[in-house]
Amino acid sequence: MDSNQIRETFLDFFRSKGHRIVPSAPMVVKNDPTLMFTNAGMNQFKDLFLGNSPIRDRRVADSQKCLRVSGKHNDLEEVGLDTYHHTMFEMLGNWSLGDYFKKEAIEWSWEFLTSPDYLGLDPEHLAVSVFAGDEHAPRDEESYEHWRRMGLPEDRIFFLPKENNWWGPAGITGPCGPDTEMFLITDKEPCGPDCSPACDCGRYLEIWNDVFMEYNKQADGSYLPLEQKNVDTGMGLDRTIAVLQGAPCVYESDVFRPIITKIEALSGRKYEEGGEVQRAIRIIADHIRCAA
Numbered sequence: 001m002d003s004n005q006i007r008e009t010f011l012d013f014f015r016s017k018g019h020r021i022v023p024s025a026p027m028v029v030k031n032d033p034t035l036m037f038t039n040a041g042m043n044q045f046k047d048l049f050l051g052n053s054p055i056r057d058r059r060v061a062d063s064q065k066c067l068r069v070s071g072k073h074n075d076l077e078e079v080g081l082d083t084y085h086h087t088m089f090e091m092l093g094n095w096s097l098g099d100y101f102k103k104e105a106i107e108w109s110w111e112f113l114t115s116p117d118y119l120g121l122d123p124e125h126l127a128v129s130v131f132a133g134d135e136h137a138p139r140d141e142e143s144y145e146h147w148r149r150m151g152l153p154e155d156r157i158f159f160l161p162k163e164n165n166w167w168g169p170a171g172i173t174g175p176c177g178p179d180t181e182m183f184l185i186t187d188k189e190p191c192g193p194d195c196s197p198a199c200d201c202g203r204y205l206e207i208w209n210d211v212f213m214e215y216n217k218q219a220d221g222s223y224l225p226l227e228q229k230n231v232d233t234g235m236g237l238d239r240t241i242a243v244l245q246g247a248p249c250v251y252e253s254d255v256f257r258p259i260i261t262k263i264e265a266l267s268g269r270k271y272e273e274g275g276e277v278q279r280a281i282r283i284i285a286d287h288i289r290c291a292a
């Protein structure tokens with residue numbers, strides 16, 4: 001599948017589960033003083049999570065153009081250094097605005113990832129993480145039980161702390177909650193006995209994140225429960241394409257390859273030269289795509 005087919009497959013899947021497909025919001029945020037750029041699919045739904053605007057559809061899905069260049073979601077300095085960081089990306093997502101919660105979110109994630117009708121990934125190569133609990137929110141036993149029900153063995157379900165398994169708020173305050181993340185297990189050997197999705201050794205590649213938005217973080221650092229329970233999921237389209245196309249890196253997928261070919265033609269240098277040249281070509285490709 002190429003990138004357009006994967007995007008359409010995702011949207012078709014969630015349409016079949018009763019979601020309305022909405023357009024990507026602009027990448028430059030106009031009405032939120034806590035954010036300069038859209039950095040996640042949930043940004044355009046923030047007022048709906050908070051109960052500040054009336055909800056028209058309780059189930060929506062989209063492919064959101066995102067940019068991560070500042071704050072705690074800052075990927076700018078990583079661009080070009082590795083095979084998967086880039087600043088602008090598309091985030092496939094499905095939302096429940098006070099409708100379904102953990103059970104359906106997890107069941108549908110699993111179905112989309114593993115069913116041969118959709119991505120058809122090998123279940124044996126998938127691992128997940130769930131929130132370990134702290135003083136603000138309990139350990140997420142419910143998500144754990146749903147993953148067990150999907151057939152995941154205990155040793156591929158990792159309980160991790162807030163640092164890894166909590167998402168948001170997107171700015172300083174606002175909707176947030178515990179999440180459960182899905183990882184592709186790559187061919188890299190475990191880096192040690194404690195190897196887990198929490199380390200950056202490259203064995204576990206994150207492909208999807210289901211956030212259970214049920215808190216509203218306040219400026220004083222406290223977490224108030226939201227009136228309604230929401231789901232916010234995010235799957236990086238570009239990274240998923242790389243995984244499905246068997247490309248070792250996002251820059252070698254059909255999203256970036258034509259841009260890189262053009263840069264090579266204009267510069268007379270080759271991506272395959274590696275080293276600084278390859279890094280520079282990745283950076284130019286990323287920044288040009290983002291600006292466009």
Ligand code: SER
Nearest residue numbers: 040209211232233234
């Ligand atoms: N907001 C979450 C993320 O950006 C899930 O969509 O990963």
